[in-house]
Amino acid sequence: MRPFPKLHDLYIGRVVVATVLLTWAVLLGLDLVTAITGELSDIGTGDYGFVQALTHIAYTVPRRAYTLFPTSAVIGALMGLGQLAASSELTALRALGLSRRRLSWAVALSLAALTLLMVVNGETLAPWGQRRADAIKASAKSKDMIVAQYSGLWAREGDMFLNAQSGQERAIGTDRWLELRDVRMYQFDEEGRLQSIAQASVAEHRPSGWRLRDVQRTRFAAKSVTQERIAEERWDTRLDETALAASVTKPRYLPSSELRDSINYFKRNALDSGEFEEIYWGRWFYPLNVLALCLAAVPFAFGLLRSGGLGKRLFLGILFALGFWMLQTLFANLAGVFQLDYRVAYALPPIVMLATSMVLFRRRSG
Numbered sequence: 001m002r003p004f005p006k007l008h009d010l011y012i013g014r015v016v017v018a019t020v021l022l023t024w025a026v027l028l029g030l031d032l033v034t035a036i037t038g039e040l041s042d043i044g045t046g047d048y049g050f051v052q053a054l055t056h057i058a059y060t061v062p063r064r065a066y067t068l069f070p071t072s073a074v075i076g077a078l079m080g081l082g083q084l085a086a087s088s089e090l091t092a093l094r095a096l097g098l099s100r101r102r103l104s105w106a107v108a109l110s111l112a113a114l115t116l117l118m119v120v121n122g123e124t125l126a127p128w129g130q131r132r133a134d135a136i137k138a139s140a141k142s143k144d145m146i147v148a149q150y151s152g153l154w155a156r157e158g159d160m161f162l163n164a165q166s167g168q169e170r171a172i173g174t175d176r177w178l179e180l181r182d183v184r185m186y187q188f189d190e191e192g193r194l195q196s197i198a199q200a201s202v203a204e205h206r207p208s209g210w211r212l213r214d215v216q217r218t219r220f221a222a223k224s225v226t227q228e229r230i231a232e233e234r235w236d237t238r239l240d241e242t243a244l245a246a247s248v249t250k251p252r253y254l255p256s257s258e259l260r261d262s263i264n265y266f267k268r269n270a271l272d273s274g275e276f277e278e279i280y281w282g283r284w285f286y287p288l289n290v291l292a293l294c295l296a297a298v299p300f301a302f303g304l305l306r307s308g309g310l311g312k313r314l315f316l317g318i319l320f321a322l323g324f325w326m327l328q329t330l331f332a333n334l335a336g337v338f339q340l341d342y343r344v345a346y347a348l349p350p351i352v353m354l355a356t357s358m359v360l361f362r363r364r365s366g
Helices: 007-042 050-059 061-086 089-095 100-123 125-141 241-247 256-268 274-284 286-301 310-337 342-365
Strands: 145-147 153-157 160-172 175-188 194-206 209-220 225-235
Touching: 007 050, 007 061, 007 100, 050 061, 050 125, 061 089, 061 100, 061 125, 061 286, 061 310, 100 125, 100 286, 256 274, 274 286, 274 310, 274 342, 286 310, 286 342, 310 342
Parallel strands: none
Antiparallel strands: 145 153, 153 160, 160 175, 175 194, 194 209, 209 225
16 A cells, blocks of 8 residues: 555545535534523523523533534545545546555545544543533522532532532432532631531432531631541531532543543442443544444445435435444443443444445455
8 A cells, every 4th residue: 555645645535524524513503503492491590591501502512522523424424425426536536546445544544633633622622611511500500509610519508618529410220319529518607707627528419318428527616626527427408409410510521531530439439330431431432433433434435325415425424323323322231231341342333333344345346
């Protein structure tokens, strides 16, 4: 194989990237319109108005772009190759000696830069933007709550201020509860003097109410300071657990470094880390999934797309994306149910897609 890039490689890459970007813009636009429509029901709650809703949606654009890119890549690649096939440009390139393998590499390398950009975005801008979006929405809807960028979640009830570094909504079967970790509670008197500080490793909200675990409480008197440790205690409060749950960052919106730390935390405490592991390894296999999807679509450029119009290309692209998503979801769910390695679950779908592509390649070459 001759070294990259040649003029025909750049031409194929330019066409494919252009159609991918156009498809990406259309899908992202539709997703944003749907998101704004969904926010209308929350407008009017507290100080959450239309401007806050638009700001909230704007901060989620990097995360939405990251999520939509694989679908946009396969649909755009199929439409770009279909455009070249319908105009007989692929036939002309083949006549000049361009092999199908070379065509596949041209498509893959043209999308590699966009894929790398999305990987970086998924670890930096996307989680930061989502946190900012959640902070804006939570603080606007509840006057006693704010989600700080670096210091976790803050909430207030009367003269008590709560700070939780992290948390999540957990579920086992039908049992669902909110869990906050590394919790600090600051109690003040009517004159604004600090009365006590309580530190709890975990705060759980169950149907019976709040429970604090591994509590260390420090009380401040006029001329003395006392400390006590309590393994577990009930916490009587009217703090709105629904608002707290809405402001807790979901695992799929965390960067890989924080996902890894959460996995280690769960394993150290003999807890189920399946949800975090599923998302963590999904991040690692993200670029492989994009390239596998696009390479699996290349054989359709030789034959099916030559005589088909825009509708056929769009249909095949959506079919590919949905089929891959369903296959990956199936394997991930099976891994969760049977306690299998998520790395195997995420590796199988692209292998299946690439194997199918190779079979189609050979048939069309024969």
